Amino acid sequence: MIVTVEEAARHFRRSPSAIRRWIASGAPCERVGQSRKGHGAMVDLERLEQWYARKYQLPSLEKRSAKEHFEQLAAWLVDAFKRDSSGLGIPIHQLLGIGQDKGAAFLVMIYAYAHLRQFECRPEVRDLPAGLLTLYRIACIDAHADKVPSQF
Known part of the structure; x- marks a missing residue:
């Protein structure tokens, strides 16, 4: 059932601002709110x-x-x-017309972003x-050794 943030707050016995914080931290949202009357977020x-059960009630099993x-x-x-990134048999960086170092960096950053969202920490x-460590090394080929991050 699609409801407003206020209705969700009543359901969870939380404040509307708590529900908005959940949305900001990745809770599913059907419609992002706007600052006009009648255009609030819908969940x-x-x-x-x-989402609440995965995040707060069953964290060790889910992780x-x-x-x-x-x-x-x-x-x-x-x-x-x-x-084969697209069914065409072409590596993704070639398909996008970028160098393999940038393609590798892009894929590693996708992984790092997903890791951050799921585990609430950046991967070391x-x-x-x-395999991703290999991509990381390819991404760092042109980088100076002192500028290579040990964490994302």
């Missing part, structure tokens, strides 16, 4: 309840399975870099899956 209660999902994501990103370079 799907069922999806918001699922354990998320780690497995992130290993698969890393494998897919490496595959997109090496081979030493903790990257092997």
Whole structure:
């Protein structure tokens, strides 16, 4: 059921500002609010309840399975870099017309962003899956050694 932030707040027995903070931190939102009357954010209660359960009620179980999902994501990103990113048999950086160092950096940053959203921390370079570590090194080919980040 799609409801307003105020209705969701009543449902969860929280303040509307708490629901807005949840949305800002990644909770599912059907419509982002605007600063005009009648144009507030709208949320799907069922999806918001699922998000709340994953984030606050079952964190260790969810994070354990998320780690497995992130290993698969890393494998897919490496595959997109090496081979077939679009069904055309062309590596993604060639398809986009950019150098392989920028393509590798882009894929590593996608992984880092997803990791940050899921685990609320940036991944350390030493903790990257092997294939992504290779992409990281390719991305750093043109970078100066003193400017290579150890964390994203």
